[in-house]
Amino acid sequence: MSVQTTSFKHVSYLWNEEEAAKLAGDEVALLIYRSNLLGADLRLTNYGGGNTSCKALAKDPLTGEETEIMWIKGSGGDIGTLKKSGLAALYVERLRALKNVYRGLDYEDEMVELFNHCIYDLASKAPSIDTPLHGFLPFKHIDHLHPDAAIAIAAAKDGEKITKELFNGQIGWVEWRKPGFELGLELKKCLDENPGIKGIMLGSHGLFTWGDTAYKSYINTLEVIEKCAEYLEENYGKKGPIFGGEKLKSLAPDQRKNQASALAPILRGFCSSERKMIGHFTDDARVLEFINSNDLDRLAPLGTSCPDHFLRTKISPLVLDLKPDQDLSDVNAIKEHLAPAFDAYRKMYTDYYETCKHDNSPAIRDTNPVIILYPGVGLFSFSKDKQTTRVAAEFYTNAINVMKGAEAISEYTSLPRQEAFNIEYWLLEEAKLQRMPKPKALSGQIALITGSAGGIGKAIAKKFVDEGAVVVLNDMNAERLEATGEEFKNIYGKDSYTTTILDVTNNDQIKQAFDDAALAFGGVDIIINNAGLSISKTIEDHTDKDWDLLYDVLVKGQFKVTQAAVGVMRKQGTGGDVINIVSKNALVSGPNNAGYGSAKAAQLHLSRLNAAELGADNIRVNVVNPDAVISDSNIWAGGWAEGRAKAYGITVAELPAYYAKRTLLNKIILPVDIANACFAFTGGLLNKSTGNVLNVDGGVAMAFVR
Template sequence: MAGSSTPSPGPAPTPTSQETRVSTPVDDLIARSNALGADPTTTNYAGGNTSAKGVDVDPATGGEVELLWVKGSGGDLGTLTPEGLAVLRLDRLRALTDVYPGVEREDEMVAAFDYCLHGRGGAAPSIDTAMHGLVEAAHVDHLHPDSGIALATAADGEALVREVFGDRVAWVPWRRPGFQLGLDIAEVARANPRAIGCVLGGHGITAWGATSGECQERSLEIVRTAERFLAEREAASGAHPFGEELDGYGALPEAERRERAAALAPVLRGLASTDAPQVGHYDDSPAVLEFLARSEHSRLAALGTSCPDHFLRTKVRPMVVDLPATAPLEDVLERLPALHEAYRADYTAYYERHADDASPAMRGADPAVVLVPGVGMFTYGADKQTARVAGEFYRNAIGVMRGAEAVSTYAPIDEAEKFRIEYWALEEAKLARRPRPKPLATRIALVTGAASGIGKAVATRLAAEGACVVVADLDLAKAQEAAAGIAGAKGADVAVGVAADVSDPDAVAAAVRDAVLAFGGLDLVVNNAGLSISKPLLETTEKDWDLQHDVMAKGSFLVSQAAARVLVPQGMGGDVVYISSKNSVFAGPNNIAYSAVKADQAHQVRLLAAELGEHGVKVNGVNPDGVVRGSGIFAGGWGAQRAKTYGIPEEDLGAFYAQRTLLKREVLPEHVADAVFVLTGGELSRTTGLHVPVDSGVAAAFLR
C-alpha cells in the first residue's frame, strides 16, 4: 500500500505541475470517515472510529515502517481531520499482546499505547485502538448505527445475525471496550475468513476491508441490510413495536406543545441543575413524540440505553413524566418535584449497588434526559452541544428499541456493565482532562437591541466568556446575522437571533419563550434596546416622549417582567442588567425625553433589586457616557443632534465627549460590555442595586 510522504498525520505536500498527487492511506481514511460520520443512520456525533494501515518512512532510520492511523479519543468522524488521528507503529502495538496482563488489568494497556506512538503531534489513542490494530485487514470501521445496535440488543441477537447475514457477518458477545475486545474481534476475523465484519453484542458493528472503499462498502452493507430486515419484519408483523396508542398521550398541537414546553423548561432545568448548573435542549421530533404516545414507552425507558456511547451521555435511564399530555399544566408542574426526588433516589441506589472503594465519586444524581408525553424530550449538559448530543443519542436509542422490539425483545446490557463503563477510571480521567469552564459557562443570556453597537458588544463578550446568548433585536435578519457572527462555527450551540419589539408585550413574551426553548431557561438579561431623540423642551412632541418611554421605560419593564416569570420558577437566581446612562443623573440641555426615561430605568434597577433579591436575582445598571463609535443610536441621527447642540462637527463628537471627562478617554461599546461581565461573571456575587459608571469620569454624573 502506498504510504504518505511524511510520518505525521498532516496533509501531503501540494503537488507540482510535473507530478500527480497519489492518494495516501490518510487521505482515504479521512474521506471515508467524513462520509460515514455525515450520515446519522450510520453513526452518531463523536461515535465510532475508523482506521487505516500503511507504510511510511521512519525519519530516524530511513527505512520503512508499518503504521496504524486511527481516529483519536473524543473525535468526531464527520468532522475528522488528519490532526485528529493517532499514529502508532503497528509492530509495537501488536507486540503488546505478549505483555497483555489479562482482562482484569486491561485498562493498563491504554497507557501502553503511548509507547507505540510514531512521530510528533496527533491525537490521544482511544480505548478502541486495539480493535483496529489487531485485526489484520488494512482498513477497519467501528460504528454505532441504530440498525446494527438493534440486532446487537435483541434478546436473540446472535441467531438473528446468523439469519440476516449467514456467515458474512459474525457475532461477538458483549464485552466492555478494551484490549480484550480487540483480541476477540481479531480472532473472530481470523476464524471466519468469509466474514466482512461482525456485530458486537449490546454495542455496535465492526467491518473491515483490504481497501478503504471496500471497508466503507462493507460497513454500509451491514447497516443497510440490517435496516431492510428490521423494516420488513415490522411491516410484516402488522403491530407497532412500541405497543398500542395510549389515550391522551398523543402529541399536542405544535403551538400548544411549544407553549407547554416553554412553561415546563425552566422548572425542569432548575431540577436538573440540583447538583450542577446545566444547559438544556428541547426536542419534539416525531420519533420522540410517537415513542411517548404508546403503551410500551415506560417499560422500555426503564430498561435504559445499551451502547456505551449512548448511556455515557444519557445516563443509565431517563426521567419519565407519568401523566398524559391532556393533564392540566398545573398538575404536571406539581408532579415534577416528586418525580425528580424519586429519580435521584433511584440513581443513588444504582450507584451504591455497584460502587466499590475504587469507584470515582458519584457525579450527580440528576437526570440527563426528561421525557414528557405529548410535549417531547428535554436533555441537559454542561454546554448546549453536550445537551443537544444527549438528545440525539436518546433519539438513536429510541430507534434501537424500535428495531429490537420489531424482531425480538429489547435486551440491553445489564446495569452492572453500564456502571462499569459510566464510572470507568479511564472515563473519569477523560473528564479530568477537560479544560476549566469559562466564567459564564452554563449561563443563558438574553440581550435586547443586540444586533449592533453596545448590545452586540455585550452579547459578543458574554459568549466569549462561555454564555449561551440570545441576540434580540427589532430586525430579525440583523439579529440572526449578529448571532451567526458571534457564534462562528459553533452556530446555534452558542448564539441564536430572535425578533423582539420590546414595546410589545406579546413580542417580548415570544422572545423569552424562544430563548427558553433554545437553551432550556434563562439566567442573565441585559436591557439594552433603546433610541434617542435630542430636542429642546419646546420642540419635543408627545409622540417623541411616548416613543422614548415605550421602548426604554416600558420595554425594560416588559423584558424584566417576562424574564422574572422564568427566573423565579427556575430557582437558580440570575442577573438583570440595565444599560442606563450617565444622563440618568446628569442634567444636560435639549434632552428631556431621553434623560427622563434613563432616570426611569435607573430607578427600575433599585426597585427590582429590592423585589427579586429573595429569589437570588441580582439587578444592576451600567451608566455609560456617550458611546459614539459603533453606536446605532448615534449613527441614526442622535450624533448629529448632539453635535449641533454642542456646536461641533459630528465627526469630533467622540473626542469632544472624551475631553470633558477626567480620564480624557473615549468610551467604546466594548467598555460597556466589560462592565456587564464584571457585574455578572461571579466576582460580585453580593452586589445588587448598583449603578456602575462607564464614562471615563464625568464629575457631574458622580452618584450621590
C-alpha cells in the same frame, strides 16, 4: 451482498470519485475523507461516536526503513469533523507486541498507558481505547460505527442467531465486552475462526467492517448497514403494532411548543440542583411514537445498550406523570407535583451507584436525569452546555430507534446495570473527563440581551459567549438579526445562540422571546436591558410622539422585559441577574435632552425599585451607566449625533474627541467596555451585590453617584 453502490435507501452514498481521485496514493487523506462522509450521515453514527482507521507504510524516523503505521481517530474526536490533527499514529508491530506483556482482563486498563510506547507521530492525538480493536485486525481500512439498524440487531435477544442467518455467516459475532485490549483480542479470534467474513457485530454495541482500500471499506460498511435496515423495515409490524401501539395522542405542534416552553424552566430548575444546566427540547416524530406508546413504561426503565448512547443519556430517563394538556399555570402546584419524581430519580441513581461501585470508583456525579420524557409533548434533555445536551437528545433518539428495531425482530435487551456502571464510572472515562477544560465563568448560563444585533448589545453577547454562556440574540430588524446570527454561527458555532425578533414595546414578542429561550436552552439567567434609542431636541421641538417613544422603549420596555424574565427565573428557582444599560444622562443635566435624560433617570430608579423587590428571589438588579459609545451603535442614527453636536456647538466629526476630552481619563468608550462591565456583575465575583451603579464613561465627575 450485491447492493448497487449508488442506490442505497437507508444510508447516504456520498463518495465522489473526482474528490477521491485527488487523494489517490495518500491513504491517510483517504481515511479522513471516508471518515467525514460516514460521520455526515447520522444513520451511521452520531457525533463523537465510532472510530475509523487505516494502515499504511511510512518511514521510521530512526532507521529510515518502511514500516507499517496505523492511523486512527484519537481520543474524544468526531469522525464527521475529523482532521489529520485528530488522528493518533502508532507502530503496528509495537502495538501488536503488547500482547506479550498483557496480564489478562483484570489488568487491561494498564495497557492504555503502554499505547504511548507505540506512538509513531509524537504530535498526534492521544490514542483512544478502541486502538487495539483496530490494531489486531489485519485490514488496511477499518470502520467501527454505531448505526441504529445494526445495534437494533446487536441489542436483540436473538441477535447472534439473526446476524448469522441474515448474512449467511459473512458477519461474525462477539458478545458484549467493554471496549479495550481484551475485546481487541476477541475480534482477532473471531476473524481467525471465521476467515473470509466481511465484518463483526458486537453484542449490544455496534459494528466492525473493513476493506483493503478506503473505498472498499466504505462500500462494505454501507452495504452491511443497508442490509440491516432493510431487514428491520421488512419486519416492522409483523409482531404487532410498533411499541405495542399508541396509548395516547400527541398534542398539536403549536400546543406541544406551548407546553414545552411553559414547563422547561421548571424542569431546568430541578435539573440544576447541583449546577446550572442548559436544556434542549425535541418533539421529533420518532420520539413521539415512543413516548406515546403502550410499551413506554416497560422499555424506558431498561436504559440504552450501546456505550456511546449510555454515556450521554444516563442509566435511564425520567418519565413525567403529567397529562399532555396539563394546566401548567400554577407553577407552585406543578413543582410540588414533580418534586417527588425528581427525588425518586435521584434516589434511584444513588442506589445504582452504591450498589455497583468498586473500591476505586470515582465519586458519584450529578444525580439528576439527563433525559426527561413528557408523553404527548416531547423530550427534554439537560446537560452542561448546549452541544452536550443536544447530542444527548440525539443519542436517546438513536436508542429509541434501536429499541424499535430490536422489538420488531425479537426482544430488546439493555446492558446489565453493573456493566453500565463499569462504563459510566470507568477510570479511563474519568481520566478523560478530568482532562477536559474547566468550566468558564458563565458556563451553564443563558443570557438574553435586548438589541443584541449590533453595537453594545452585540459586544455583550460576544463577551458572554466567550465566557461560556449561551445567548438569545434579538432585534427589531430581521435583516440585521439574521446577519448577526450568521456571524455568531461562523465564530462560535450553532450551539452558542438562538435568535428571536423582539420589539420591547410589543407584549406578544416579549412573551415569544422568552418562550424561544425556554425551547432553545431551558430558560434564562441573565437579562441585559440594552435596547434603546435617543432623541435630542429642544423643549420647543419635542413632540408627544417623541416623548412617548422614549418612555415606551426605555422605561416601559425595561419594565416589561424584566417582568417577563422574573416569571421565568422564579420558575427555575435559581436566582438570576438583571443589568440595565442606562446612561450618564440619568444623573447629569444637559441641554436639548429633556425626554431622553428624564427617561434614563426613570430607568435608573426603576432598577433600584426592582433590586429592592427581587432580592428575596436571589435576583440581582444592577446598572451600567455608559456615555458616548459611538462605535457601531444605533443610538447615533436618526439625528441624535447632529442634535448633540448642535447642542455643544461643534461638528459631528468632532464628537468622539469632544466626548473623550471632557472625561477625567481622556478615553473614548467602546462597546467592549460596556460588555466588560456587564461581565463584572455576572462573572461570579459580585454575586452578593445588587442595586449598584457602575459608571463606564471615562470619568465624568458630575455623574458620580455619591
